[in-house]
Amino acid sequence: MIKRENLKPVYIINGFLDAGKTDFFRYTMAQPYFRTKGKTLLIVCEEGENEYEDKLLESTNTVIEFIEDEEDFNPDALAALDEKHNPERVLVEYNGMWNFKNMRLPAMWRLEQQLTAIDASSFELYFSNMKSLLAEQIRNSDLILFNRCDGIEDLASYKRNVKAINQKADIIFEDQNGEVDVTLDEDLPFDLNQDPIELNNYGYGMFYLDALDHVERYEGKNVRFTGMVLKPQEFPENRFVPGMMAMTCCAQDMQFLGFACDYEGSKELKEKDWVTVTARVVKQFVPEYKGEGPVLEAISVEKAKEPENKVIDFSNPQQ
Secondary structure, three states, rough: OHHHHHHHHEEEEEEOOOHHHHHHHHHHHOOOOOOOOOOOOEEEEEOOOOOOOOHHHOOOOOOEEEEHHHHHHHHHHHHHHHHOOOOEEEEOOOOOOHHHHHOOOOOOOEEEEEEEEEEEHHHHHHHHOOOHHHHHHOOOOEEEEEEEEOOOHHHHHHHHHHHOOOOOEEEEEEOOOOEOOOOOHHOOOOOOOOOOEEEHHHHHHHHHHHHHHOOOHOOOOEEEEEEEEEHHHOOOEEEEEEEEEEOOOOOOOEEEEOEEEOOHHHOOOOOOOOEEEEEEEEEEEEEEOEEEEEEEEEEEEOOOOOOOOOEEEEEOOOO
């Protein structure tokens, strides 16, 4: 078996046609840090309006190959390209109409980084009509780049929709003048000055997503919500996770949203119990998070009835 450090790194950018994939790679290839030793193999799976100039390819020791059909993007065909060019690294401009879930690489390659480019002006159209394909593009991306954000006022909702699918990705918004700062303070469906902050179904989902990025907004504040009990085996006896299931794409694609909660009576709780939690939000290092993050310090935990809406649907703020 080849050691991971000896595998050839692959950098994939996906997104729908004319989302800015070629522009991103062209910019990256032109940077001094990209000009390392060895050959780069660039695989283009769909041709948009922009192209790679011969001068850029030559100056960066990059060879380009085109794959037009999804069935031709397979480990055997890619291994043949590896043998033909023997590259040090591989760039892939993936076709946005191909389901990324089906993407497979040859044994000598490793996926080093995945990026997704999104044309903000067409995001709502794709999110409404092609959500499953878009979700597969976003789900495991390390970086999600929204470009062409000029004139779009509700970028905060775009960020929420993406974070609901991929909570760990870095998200960047850009207009013609550069990066755009997107804040959610005025757009949150609850009052940050309330004590405790009362969170309904949708409000809890928004609190969870926002606290991941902006725990400082909530540090020292009290929150109250109703959630289901989860008791991971690796957690100590006095810690559990209250939260809710969220539908990110479809009914078959759900995940549990919850923060660790310190509570002396947690050993009395049963898995999948419903409880109303009043807790103080703090920022702590949690081994299970593998870093710092929001932690709840329980003030009270009371048994509750199972709610009518047990699943957060981010498309329905009225929950």
